[in-house]
Amino acid sequence: MVGADRVGPEDWRAALAAVPVGSTPLVRLTRLVPEGAGEVWLKLESGNPTGSYKDRLALAIIGGALERGDVAPGDRLVEYTGGSTGTALAHVAAKVGLHFTAVSSDAFAPVKLRSMAAYGAEVIIEPSHGEGITPELIARVRDRAYALATEPGSWYADQFGNADIRPGYAPMGTEIAEALDGRLDVLCAGVGTGGALMGAVDGLESEGCRPDVVALEPTESPLLTTGTGGSHRVEGIAVGFVPPFLDRDRVPEVRTVDQSDALAMCRRLAAEEGLLCGPSTGLNVVAAIRLAVERGEGSVVATFGVDAGAKYLDGDLFA
Ligand SMILES: Cc1ncc(COP(=O)(O)O)c(C=O)c1O
Incomplete structure (x- = not known):
């Protein structure tokens, strides 16, 4: 760590400004999306310094x-x-x-x-x-x-209630709006605290983009859809309590995705799209493709590539 006695406001402001966070790529999934479906875009957050949003x-x-x-x-x-x-x-x-x-x-x-x-x-x-x-x-x-x-x-730090979190994620939304020129029909994502999803919605809206927003949870832990949680393997989401940042007035729809479908999607993303992602991203992509199929050709759906898959290589996800 930098010697604390040598770190004044100019130093920490400069250090924070130099952290290369954000401006991540938005990539279109090409091979996994069936013909006749809408476009599916993945905001690939693994390029951030520690590999996640x-x-x-x-x-x-x-x-x-x-x-x-x-x-x-x-x-x-x-x-x-x-x-x-x-x-x-x-x-x-x-x-x-x-x-x-x-x-x-x-x-x-x-x-x-x-x-x-x-x-x-x-x-x-x-x-x-x-x-x-x-x-x-x-x-x-x-x-x-x-x-x-x-x-x-x-x-x-209060990751479950800190008021700086939602604005911190807003650029994720503005970056998506800019990359798609405001053409976005649906944003969907699995929620832990709900901070990333709601912050991105704020950013999209600040750019005049108001997509339908769908929150996701594993079928094995359907707290938001049925009121009862359960144990599951999709790390980071469905943490056993109502996501503190999730605004149900703005996000009335919640869908479930089977964790086996989410894990299988991780393997397909790696092998067919060349994208090594973790389970919550697999879950996001399953739902995004389903929404793009429902909405049909000409529609645009986006979701988050939350983190890099490398940290899951030790388990059986890709085995
Ligand atoms: C891997 C992973 N996916 C998804 C999420 C959910 O993000 P949020 O808490 O912003 O809803 C988290 C949060 O810890 C996570 O670690």
């Missing part, structure tokens, strides 16, 4: 906190996280001389825990005792983070 969130959270003086270089940022968000926060924290403590668990993928540590984060592990990701574990991890965040010089 969470880099936009990290820049927004940390930039906002520094500008307001909620934190200063040398202070500690605390969050509970299993992976992508923590890696993105660890990366930006290192750039601006903040310490970052991630409270996590051995229930999450080791590669994600290692990447947070590689960026200099302190990673505190709450043991899962072989029980997997349970509500009890999540509550324990969360309470540990809350307790650490009350210590002097510490600040809770």
Whole structure:
């Protein structure tokens, strides 16, 4: 980490401005979309520095906190996280001389825990005792983070409620609107917090583009569609509670996608489109293609390529 005593406002502003986040490509899927269907476009976020759209969130959270003086270089940022968000926060924290403590668990993928540590984060592990990701574990991890965040010089990043998140994702929407010249009928995406989807909607609307918006969840955890969640394998979405940022007035429609279809789509995206993506992106693409088939020729559907598939190579996704 940069020596905190040497990091003044000009330094951290320059460091944040130099982080190459955003301006990601919007690619059209050509091989997987059946004849007679509309266009399907994927906002490929894997090109961000830590390989996911969470880099936009990290820049927004940390930039906002520094500008307001909620934190200063040398202070500690605390969050509970299993992976992508923590890696993105660890990366930006290192750039601006903040310490970052991630409270996590051995229930999450080791590669994600290692990447947070590689960026200099302190990673505190709450043991899962072989029980997997349970509500009890999540509550324990969360309470540990809350307790650490009350210590002097510490600040809770609050990925589930921070008001800087939605505006941080807005450029994802403006970039899509610009790339498509405003021609967008439907935006669909799986939701964890709902921050990425709602922020992108804000950005699209700021460009005068008002598509129908469809939120997605795995059929195995149909909390939004039936009121009851469940266990599933699509990391990052359907986290067991109503997504705090999801505005159901703007997004009245929620659809489910079977996780087996999502995982199969990851394999097809890699083999047929040359795009190595993770499960939540597979789920997004399944729904986007279905919507493009329903809407028919001439329609335009977009969704998010959330992260790079490389971090899922250790599991059985591509085996
Ligand atoms: C891999 C992955 N996909 C999708 C999401 C959902 O994003 P959001 O929380 O902005 O709804 C997340 C969030 O953690 C994620 O890590």
